[in-house]
Amino acid sequence: MFVACSTLCFANEPLEAALRHIAELEFDKVELAIVEEGQHLRPSEVGEDPEAAYLRLRRGPALIPSALHLDFGPVDWADPVQKKRFDNHCRLAKALSVAVITMTAAPAGTPLxxxxxxxxxxSSTAMREGLVLAILTQREAVTCDPATALKLCQEVPGLSLTLDPSHYVGFKDSEVDHLFPYVQNVHLRDTGKGPDEFQVRIGQGRIEYARIVNLLNRGGYKRSLTVSILDRPDNAFDREVEVRKLRLLLETLL
Incomplete structure (x- = not known):
């Protein structure tokens, strides 16, 4: 296992500044978030010109990409244009030597x-390119409960999970533990019990980092623990301090 930092930690900075910031915090691996509504790389742009995205990333600091995190937003996946764009993201992943592509799940309420x-x-496209497709666990998506996330992995050949335990605070450990054999990426921050406590200072929430690492170790997990403290205006703390603190904490557990 290793520790990486998501570019979402500095989503309101220009991409080049965010990458420098991550390097200055002594990370050597980065998860690249490609978000349509974001200020960095966007799927509509990368999907049309992956070579330009590759060259832009290579001009930045010497960070090793650990995964791609794709959020296309609300698009029609029956449209051949979207298929072409996803194909090109797979090509970008291979060029960057990335093995895991995280995708957002459909909104909650979508027919399973x-x-x-x-x-x-x-997933079939990803597997043909030698990649792993991992679906993100989120409260607002069909993966909002562990049982549905598990069913998706059981029904879709080759599908894995990017586990974000913040979205499962309130569920019993026994409900979430069944997911660990399918986990190929992890997003971490600290989260409290209250509705306004999605992100709190490290140590003030309910995320059991040591337990998560132990469960991953038991399954032979070799991939990333991704610091993903989101760059939000309602954060009541110094985000940079918390990013550094979580990196140091996770490194002590490895």
Whole structure:
């Protein structure tokens, strides 16, 4: 296992500044978030010109990409343009020597059969390129409960999970533990119990980092623990301090 930093930690800075910031915090690995509504790389742009995205990333500091995190926003996946764009993201991942692509799941309430069909097609494309497709666990998505996330992994060949335990605060450990064999990426911050405590200072929430690392170790997990303290205006703390603090904490657990 190793520790990486998501570019979402500095999403409101220009991409080049965010990458420098991550390097200055002594990370050597970075998860690249490619978000349509973001200020860094966007799927609509990368999907049309992956070579330009590759060259832009290579001009930055010598960080090793650990994964791609893709958020296309609300798009029609029956549109051949979107398929082409996803194909090009797979090519970018291979050029960057990235093995895992994290995708956002469909919104909560989406018929499960429709999501299974979408993910089956995407996972098949990823596998043909030698990549792992991992679906993100989120409160606002069909993966909002562990049982549904588990069913998706069981129904879609080759599908894995990017586990974000903050979204499962309030569920029993026994409900979440069944997911660990499918985990290929992890997003971490600290989260409290209250509705306004999605991000709190490290140590003030309910995320059990040591337990998560132990469960991953048991399954032979070799991939990233990604610091993902989101760059939000409602943060009541110094985000840079908390990013550094979480890196140091996770490194003591490895």
């Amino acid at each position: 059969e429709r999501e299974i069909a979408r993910l089956t097609a995407l």
